[in-house]
Amino acid sequence: MKLTGAEIIWECLAKEGVDVVFGYPGGAILPTYDAMTKYPQIHHVLVRHEQGATHMADGYARASGKVGVAIATSGPGATNMVTGIATAMMDSSPIVCITGQVGSKAIGTDAFQETDVTGVTLPVTKHNYLVTKPGDIARAIREAFYIAKSGRPGPVLVDITKDAQQLTAEFDWEAAAPRLPGYRPSYHAPASEFARAAELINSAKRPLILAGQGILKSGTTAEVLKLAKTAGIPITTTLLGIGAIPASSEYNLGMMGMHGEAWVNVAIQEADLLIALGMRFDDRVTGNLKTYAVNAKKIHVDIDPTEINKNVPVDCALIGDLREVLALIQPQIKKATHEEWWALINAERGDAAVRDIQSLPDSGNLYAAHVINDLWRLTQKRDTIVVTDVGQHQMWEAQYFRHEKPRSLITSGGLGTMGFALPAAIGAKFACPEKDVWVVVGDGGFQMTSCELATAEQEGIKVNVAIINNSFLGMVRQWQEFFYDKRYAATPMTGPDFVKLAEAYRLKGLRCNKRSDVKTTVEQTLAAKGTVVIDFVVEKEDTVFPMVPAGAALDKMIRRPKQDVMLESGSDKDWEMPVPPAIAPAAEAPAKVAVVTKAKVTKPVAKKAAAPVAKAKKTSRR
Amino acid sequence: MAKHTFIAYVEDVPGVLNRIASLFRRRNFNIDSLTVGRTEQPGVSRMTVVVEATDAGARIVEANLYKLVNVLRVDDLTHKSALMRELGLVKVKVTPQSRSEVLQLVDVFRARVVDVDELILVIEVTGTPEKISKFELVLRPYGITEIVRTGVVAMARGHELISSAPPTVRTEGGHGHDDSGVSMSV
Numbered sequence A: 001m002k003l004t005g006a007e008i009i010w011e012c013l014a015k016e017g018v019d020v021v022f023g024y025p026g027g028a029i030l031p032t033y034d035a036m037t038k039y040p041q042i043h044h045v046l047v048r049h050e051q052g053a054t055h056m057a058d059g060y061a062r063a064s065g066k067v068g069v070a071i072a073t074s075g076p077g078a079t080n081m082v083t084g085i086a087t088a089m090m091d092s093s094p095i096v097c098i099t100g101q102v103g104s105k106a107i108g109t110d111a112f113q114e115t116d117v118t119g120v121t122l123p124v125t126k127h128n129y130l131v132t133k134p135g136d137i138a139r140a141i142r143e144a145f146y147i148a149k150s151g152r153p154g155p156v157l158v159d160i161t162k163d164a165q166q167l168t169a170e171f172d173w174e175a176a177a178p179r180l181p182g183y184r185p186s187y188h189a190p191a192s193e194f195a196r197a198a199e200l201i202n203s204a205k206r207p208l209i210l211a212g213q214g215i216l217k218s219g220t221t222a223e224v225l226k227l228a229k230t231a232g233i234p235i236t237t238t239l240l241g242i243g244a245i246p247a248s249s250e251y252n253l254g255m256m257g258m259h260g261e262a263w264v265n266v267a268i269q270e271a272d273l274l275i276a277l278g279m280r281f282d283d284r285v286t287g288n289l290k291t292y293a294v295n296a297k298k299i300h301v302d303i304d305p306t307e308i309n310k311n312v313p314v315d316c317a318l319i320g321d322l323r324e325v326l327a328l329i330q331p332q333i334k335k336a337t338h339e340e341w342w343a344l345i346n347a348e349r350g351d352a353a354v355r356d357i358q359s360l361p362d363s364g365n366l367y368a369a370h371v372i373n374d375l376w377r378l379t380q381k382r383d384t385i386v387v388t389d390v391g392q393h394q395m396w397e398a399q400y401f402r403h404e405k406p407r408s409l410i411t412s413g414g415l416g417t418m419g420f421a422l423p424a425a426i427g428a429k430f431a432c433p434e435k436d437v438w439v440v441v442g443d444g445g446f447q448m449t450s451c452e453l454a455t456a457e458q459e460g461i462k463v464n465v466a467i468i469n470n471s472f473l474g475m476v477r478q479w480q481e482f483f484y485d486k487r488y489a490a491t492p493m494t495g496p497d498f499v500k501l502a503e504a505y506r507l508k509g510l511r512c513n514k515r516s517d518v519k520t521t522v523e524q525t526l527a528a529k530g531t532v533v534i535d536f537v538v539e540k541e542d543t544v545f546p547m548v549p550a551g552a553a554l555d556k557m558i559r560r561p562k563q564d565v566m567l568e569s570g571s572d573k574d575w576e577m578p579v580p581p582a583i584a585p586a587a588e589a590p591a592k593v594a595v596v597t598k599a600k601v602t603k604p605v606a607k608k609a610a611a612p613v614a615k616a617k618k619t620s621r622r
Numbered sequence B: 001m002a003k004h005t006f007i008a009y010v011e012d013v014p015g016v017l018n019r020i021a022s023l024f025r026r027r028n029f030n031i032d033s034l035t036v037g038r039t040e041q042p043g044v045s046r047m048t049v050v051v052e053a054t055d056a057g058a059r060i061v062e063a064n065l066y067k068l069v070n071v072l073r074v075d076d077l078t079h080k081s082a083l084m085r086e087l088g089l090v091k092v093k094v095t096p097q098s099r100s101e102v103l104q105l106v107d108v109f110r111a112r113v114v115d116v117d118e119l120i121l122v123i124e125v126t127g128t129p130e131k132i133s134k135f136e137l138v139l140r141p142y143g144i145t146e147i148v149r150t151g152v153v154a155m156a157r158g159h160e161l162i163s164s165a166p167p168t169v170r171t172e173g174g175h176g177h178d179d180s181g182v183s184m185s186v
């Protein structure tokens, strides 16, 4: 069957099962847009900026596990995609970007809107293609999809010249099957390495599982929990691993790292074995590498061999698909409970919990953490995906929104891309129209891509946008507060009237500046038909605690100060105190460690000074 | 830190050299030399890459090379019995007095003169990189006006075949960056 290159592109997308693409037209991609009208089964979402298209494809991919597709023209269209591609690369998100390129004869002549797009995107794609002949398009697109979703997923870009889109070629799907002799998406660790891993796990006294996004990608929540249950191993997640283990699981200690829970970071430093599952020891989770978990042996399971020994030297590496690795290792694991280890962790946890604003009363002001925690409580019974942007609100969301399901949090972790949330949420909504999609975003990041509100409006989809408006680039302000003597250079920030902005886009806008109004605001939002923008006007100079300062050891955290404004009186009538999470696996550990009351705690391990908690309570540990 | 010699078989497609070079730049690996040429197999090029790296660092280089979609096979020849060869062309000044001395050195190094005029000799020398460096050293007093070296090509001796196995990631030792591992950016 002879087709134009443009038609071949759409045939391939249809064959790959694509039902929605996010794009923006322009000269070099026009032939493809013209052919689009013949393929009504694929819905095209017209974005407002090509960065938005890539984030939407990314959000779609993360919410669904399928490949997201973004389309743009040559030159500026393609360069606008770079941020989104780099974001997907850092977080291993499978997207395929199709860009138009100037005619093949014009390549290299600095033609109008010519950019060396494969050159520009080379370091931020898993692989990329420049296609100059219509007969090469099908294979390039098939290979792009295969590479994007196999092994460690990632973005693939296919740059197609305008003449290749216009000319015709024989379209033969079968003949265009991937031929990638040098591509190795999967590895299989040797049996000896499994035996070693099992031996390390079975002999550990203080093991800890570090749960990463690989668990979501491989869908192994149940398998990881089984391992934890068998050997009585506590679990902590990375930011991108949130949702991989239910927050309510008694094995889940919470998030690790720079803004991770204090007891988690202490546990990492006290552990004698770290079992890293599909995570990559990013500097935001290790703190200073020289002092990182020096007493622990390390097992690293990852599908990407280049991650092994990259940041942290490990004792045992199991390269391969997590599902396969866990299936092979599980039968070799002996039952254990590690009561002393749990008691040690729970002692830390009992201490830390009193600092936690979640269990503190309302002072009358609106705090971001309260907004987020209330949002969680109000939406608990619904099927919700939260998409966060980058900054303080992102960390508060990670701390105070309790995620029970895989793929219920989507956030830019590796690149930390402000402006990600709104477009990624639109992509997520297309992937999961039956779910509620919430955007939690700062006033700064929102202003980076707020133009995509028009996309949401034009598409008639509903995303709920919670702007955590502190009139600052909050996270940067926090760093200036701690490390630059409060010189707030270029961080105070004004914005438009977000309610009016929403209305200008023909959307509903709401404002909330009292905690007692959060509930009705959220209820109104859920009841409204289309996209709603909420301006949560929160405390301006609030701080994310705990925090591991850059370069410090992981357990040298700046803790939540005890004399926090949050401690001051006020009533919290609308809400009952949240039930503290169960703090030891009830089945394996005896009741005496399951309930550790703060006053009674003495740390069972002599190595650490057994500081009575009562004393620690008075002074903030800085 | 030691010199590590890798052989990479790559698909002969546009941009592949760029991919390799970009990888080394991006991962901050130091290329000592890089040579590319055809092989006995059509469509396959062979690269010899010499990098400064620790043993652990070399494993990371190898794994990263493997990760490139167009890279077919990688072998680290560093700890294998291998032939290393480089070719150099040296342009050296001569006088009627020094000419015979220089020709003697050419003989000792089993090099050969490939161009002559009354003031200049162009000498071709092949051998290990160390031998060529030595040759350069002994000729310097006579006045070298130009020198060019090809970079090393390498081949395992005898039956030592290039492995087609995936990267072996050993777990002893780390690549370890020197800094604290935490950047001051937000």
Ligand SMILES: Cc1ncc(C[n+]2csc(CCOP(=O)(O)OP(=O)(O)O)c2C)c(N)n1
Pocket (backbone or CB within 6 Å): A389, A390, A391, A392, A393, A394, A416, A417, A418, A419, A441, A442, A443, A444, A445, A446, A468, A470, A472, A473, A474, A475, A476, B186
């Ligand atoms: C595109 C981009 N530019 C700059 C930064 C650096 N940065 C990290 S957090 C942050 C402040 C974010 O402010 P805001 O969106 O208001 O969120 P908040 O921290 O106040 O919750 C900045 C500027 C970034 N991560 N991404």
